[in-house]
Amino acid sequence: xxxxxxxxxxxxxxxxxxxxxxxxxxxxxxxxxxxxxxxxxxxxxxxxxxxxxxxxxxxxxxxxxxxxxxxxxxxxxxxxxxxxxxxxxxxxxxxxxxxxxxxxxxxxxxxxxxxxxxxxxxxxxxxxxxxxxxxxxxxxxxxxxxxxxxxxxxxxxxxxxxxxxxxxxxxxxxxxxxxxxxxxxxxxxxxxxxxxxxxxxxxxxxxxxxxxxxxxxxxxxxxxxxxxxxxxxxxxxxxxxxxxxxxxxxxxxxxxxxxxxxxxxxxxxxxxxxxxxxxxxxxxxxxxxxxxxxxxxxxxxxxxxxxxxxxxxxxxxxxxxxxxxxxxxxxxxxxxxxxxxxxxxxxxxxxxxxxxxxxxxxxxxxxxxxxxxxxxxxxxxxxxxxxxxxxxxxxxxxxxxxxxxxxxxxxxxxxxxxxxxxxxxxxxxxxxxxxxxxxxxxxxxxxxxxxxxxx
Numbered sequence: 001x002x003x004x005x006x007x008x009x010x011x012x013x014x015x016x017x018x019x020x021x022x023x024x025x026x027x028x029x030x031x032x033x034x035x036x037x038x039x040x041x042x043x044x045x046x047x048x049x050x051x052x053x054x055x056x057x058x059x060x061x062x063x064x065x066x067x068x069x070x071x072x073x074x075x076x077x078x079x080x081x082x083x084x085x086x087x088x089x090x091x092x093x094x095x096x097x098x099x100x101x102x103x104x105x106x107x108x109x110x111x112x113x114x115x116x117x118x119x120x121x122x123x124x125x126x127x128x129x130x131x132x133x134x135x136x137x138x139x140x141x142x143x144x145x146x147x148x149x150x151x152x153x154x155x156x157x158x159x160x161x162x163x164x165x166x167x168x169x170x171x172x173x174x175x176x177x178x179x180x181x182x183x184x185x186x187x188x189x190x191x192x193x194x195x196x197x198x199x200x201x202x203x204x205x206x207x208x209x210x211x212x213x214x215x216x217x218x219x220x221x222x223x224x225x226x227x228x229x230x231x232x233x234x235x236x237x238x239x240x241x242x243x244x245x246x247x248x249x250x251x252x253x254x255x256x257x258x259x260x261x262x263x264x265x266x267x268x269x270x271x272x273x274x275x276x277x278x279x280x281x282x283x284x285x286x287x288x289x290x291x292x293x294x295x296x297x298x299x300x301x302x303x304x305x306x307x308x309x310x311x312x313x314x315x316x317x318x319x320x321x322x323x324x325x326x327x328x329x330x331x332x333x334x335x336x337x338x339x340x341x342x343x344x345x346x347x348x349x350x351x352x353x354x355x356x357x358x359x360x361x362x363x364x365x366x367x368x369x370x371x372x373x374x375x376x377x378x379x380x381x382x383x384x385x386x387x388x389x390x391x392x393x394x395x396x397x398x399x400x401x402x403x404x405x406x407x408x409x410x411x412x413x414x415x416x417x418x419x420x421x422x423x424x425x426x427x428x429x430x431x432x433x434x435x436x437x438x439x440x441x442x443x444x445x446x447x448x449x450x451x452x453x454x455x
Contacts, residue, residue: 008127010119011306014097014106017051021105023058029107030062030093031136032129036122037091037111040143043071045081046095047180047241049205051105056095059107060145067139072147075203076154077180077242079337082114083154086333089113096180096241099213102206114333118306155187161331162343164192167350173197173232173248175223177212178204181238181339188339193350197230199223212240215324217254224252234349234356236342244325245338247345249356258284261321262291262363264344268319268329269294278311278320278328280304281402282415282428286365287321302402303417309334323428366411367437369429374448379418379425386416386447412440416448 002025007015013029015021033042042063046052060070073084078094085092089112097104109117109126117123129135172194176182182201189196199222200209210219214237227235227248235248247255265277265287276297279287291298299315301307305328308320312334320328327341328334349356376382383404391398395409403417403425411432416425425448431437 002130004127004131008123008130010123011304012106012108013123013126014100014104016103017055017105021055021107023054025130026055026058026107027062027065028130028133028135029126030059030064031066032126032134033059033091033093033109034063034066034068035129035136036117036125039068039091039112041069041071042091042093043073043081043084043088044093044095045073045076045084047077047097047205048075048178048183048203049097049102049105052095052205055105055107059093059095064143064145065138066136067141067143069143070145072145073150074147075180075183076151077184077339078108079243079332079335079339080151080154080180080184081108082110082333082335082337083157084150085110085112085114086335087150087153087157094241098241098243099211099215099239101211110335114335116306116309121306151184151187154184155190158188158337158340158343159192161329161340162347164194164343164347164350167193167347168353169193169195170234170346170350171195171197171230171232172346173199173223173226173230173235174201175199175214175220175226175235175237176201176242177214177219177238177240178202178207178209179212179238179240179242181242184242184339185238188343194346197226197232199226207240212238214239214244214246220246220248220254224248224254228252234346238338239325243336243338245327245342246325247356247360249360251357253357255356255360256284256364256368257321257323257325258287258368259360259363260327260341260345261323262287263348263360264321264327264341265291265296265319266294266363267344267348269296272318275318276315278308278315278317280308280322281405281417282323282371283321284323284364284366284368284430285411285413286363289365290363300401305336308336366430366432367434369427369437369441372427372441372445373419373424374427374445375422375424376448377423379423382425382448383416383418386444389447412436414440414444416444
């Protein structure tokens with residue numbers, strides 16, 4: 001009996017193939033997805049993993065059995081699927097496990113217009129139907145599957161949102177990590193004033209060179225070396241399904257995603273003055289300051305795309321960004337897209353003469369720890385203990401929007417959040433200078449990692 005409580009997660013369906021996820025489950029998921037959405041047509045896409053074609057075919061077969069037509073959009077990134085869902089105004093399905101290991105795969109779902117489906121907006125119901133084996137009967141007239149390639153339209157749409165025709169010529173190193181950026185980057189960059197230096201563009205779901213997860217610094221090393229060796233103006237690193245993008249400056253240094261939030265927010269506010277910008281609880285205070293300085297309204301969110309996208313809709317926000325490398329755009333159906341973010345950054349770089357390191361310095365004001373994980377026996381008890389240590393100090397504020405955030409009123413703050421899947425606490429610290437950041441970081445870690453609190 002499949003463990004659907006493990007397989008159907010907060011944001012998607014994801015697990016090892018075939019021990020946790022297989023074609024039988026994918027077909028059942030296809031059928032209940034049609035029940036959930038009531039759709040007569042849906043659109044699907046898939047990544048380059050060896051198991052993706054069979055899972056995509058099975059999902060489509062289940063949807064056909066439930067009476068729906070399936071438009072198979074073929075290979076693409078997750079934001080390509082969002083484009084297909086948005087432009088066709090159809091519910092969408094992406095077969096991918098993003099940056100997970102090669103043996104995993106998954107199913108991301110959205111409603112028409114790329115509206116997210118998460119735990120509270122459909123996945124819990126899907127889990128219940130699968131657990132109960134409550135699968136729709138075959139429709140009197142089964143649907144069919146048709147193939148429709150939309151990559152050229154996707155590329156044209158992105159280029160219509162950010163014009164790069166007038167920028168200075170740039171040398172751009174791109175690490176696709178053997179993921180879907182190797183398929184989408186050439187299409188999007190075609191005809192632009194860009195000299196592309198490709199790295200690991202061969203589609204290979206075994207990820208032979210490194211994990212397709214640029215959030216881990218070790219997976220940026222090859223790109224950092226390539227940028228310096230090739231004399232590139234900038235480096236772009238995409239994750240496996242290419243919905244996230246990380247940036248390397250011309251010196252080989254990684255650029256803080258919070259600096260990218262500030263940079264893109266300023267550009268979007270120039271087009272839509274006074275708009276709301278969504279940021280999460282671990283985004284740098286510099287980004288919040290920059291949003292206000294450019295006349296925007298910063299709106300704070302919990303970490304995670306379902307919370308970000310909900311606030312994007314509630315506030316009609318023009319842009320939203322997370323420190324994890326997810327960036328959301330109102331003119332891209334409020335969905336996250338690493339490729340559109342890359343175009344914004346390339347435009348900002350190419351519209352002026354300074355190097356990338358100097359450009360992003362305008363958006364970087366504080367010293368940050370990066371995310372530090374600690375394994376503890378009881379995350380709830382540890383959070384309460386840490387909160388009690390700071391709550392009654394002068395000029396200190398605490399809140400529990402997402403884990404525990406403690407701010408000191410002098411530019412120092414930290415956030416301590418529990419993992420959704422492991423007994424881990426994730427710490428992010430920021431301060432005006434490296435010394436005060438390190439002092440606060442070590443102080444908080446000392447409380448979190450007391451011997452009687454760790455497992």
